Amino acid sequence: MQLELLNEQGQATSKVDAPDTVFARDYNEALVHQVVVAFQANARQGTRAQLDRGEVKHSTKKPFRQKGTGNARAGMTSSPLWRGGGRIFPNRPDENFSQKINKKMYRAGMASILSQLARDGRLAVVDSIKVEAPKTKLLAQKFKAMGLESVMVISDQVDENVLLASRNLANVLVVEPRYADPLSLVFYKKVLVTKGAIEQLKEMYA
Numbered sequence: 001m002q003l004e005l006l007n008e009q010g011q012a013t014s015k016v017d018a019p020d021t022v023f024a025r026d027y028n029e030a031l032v033h034q035v036v037v038a039f040q041a042n043a044r045q046g047t048r049a050q051l052d053r054g055e056v057k058h059s060t061k062k063p064f065r066q067k068g069t070g071n072a073r074a075g076m077t078s079s080p081l082w083r084g085g086g087r088i089f090p091n092r093p094d095e096n097f098s099q100k101i102n103k104k105m106y107r108a109g110m111a112s113i114l115s116q117l118a119r120d121g122r123l124a125v126v127d128s129i130k131v132e133a134p135k136t137k138l139l140a141q142k143f144k145a146m147g148l149e150s151v152m153v154i155s156d157q158v159d160e161n162v163l164l165a166s167r168n169l170a171n172v173l174v175v176e177p178r179y180a181d182p183l184s185l186v187f188y189k190k191v192l193v194t195k196g197a198i199e200q201l202k203e204m205y206a
Contacts, residue, residue, distance in 0.1 A: 001017075006126050006192070010145065016198070021205075022114055023114055025108070025111045025115040026115070028109070031109045035105065035106060039181055042097070042098045042099060046091075049091065049092060050090035051086050051090060052088075053079060053087075054086065108205075110185075113186065122190055125192070125194070126192050126193070128194055129142075129153050129159065129162055131159070143172065149189065150171040151172055151188060152184055152191045153191075154193045156194050157194075173188065
């Protein structure tokens with residue numbers, strides 16, 4: 001598999017060889033969906049708390065008499081059947097949303113995403129991404145010159161100036177290969193990979 005090598009102006013100057021085991025895999029939509037959903041689920045926190053029928057604020061007075069009204073029998077307004085009543089199976093703060101994904105499945109899913117990005121022209125190679133100072137304006141101008149609005153940079157050695165400059169850019173993410181996640185790969189319109197990062201991705205997902 002050959003990937004485009006971009007220059008400072010975002011123009012393809014040549015081709016770079018990339019391992020087929022990572023960048024030329026068949027696209028497995030079901031596996032990619034499972035990996036992305038599991039990643040989102042594992043990032044969730046159990047912060048919701050609902051009340052059951054014993055915890056809601058209510059009166060213990062019988063709402064109406066037992067017989068003669070035509071309504072179903074009711075003992076108190078905390079019943080889950082009543083508006084304002086408790087929940088039958090309330091959500092708790094210690095709720096666990098995590099989903100297990102085998103390492104082999106995760107590696108195959110990541111390789112499938114990278115391969116599809118390469119086929120769609122959304123993945124390219126750069127020598128490096130650097131700025132002279134840790135200023136957001138400089139990095140924004142650099143990506144604007146390359147014609148990029150939404151970009152994810154996977155670098156083998158993240159430059160500190162680039163990392164600091166990218167923090168205030170909503171549509172820019174700079175990470176090392178080990179921190180690249182499936183959701184970000186799918187979300188950003190363009191993914192730039194340095195030459196050194198290609199070898200690391202090969203070791204991780206081949």
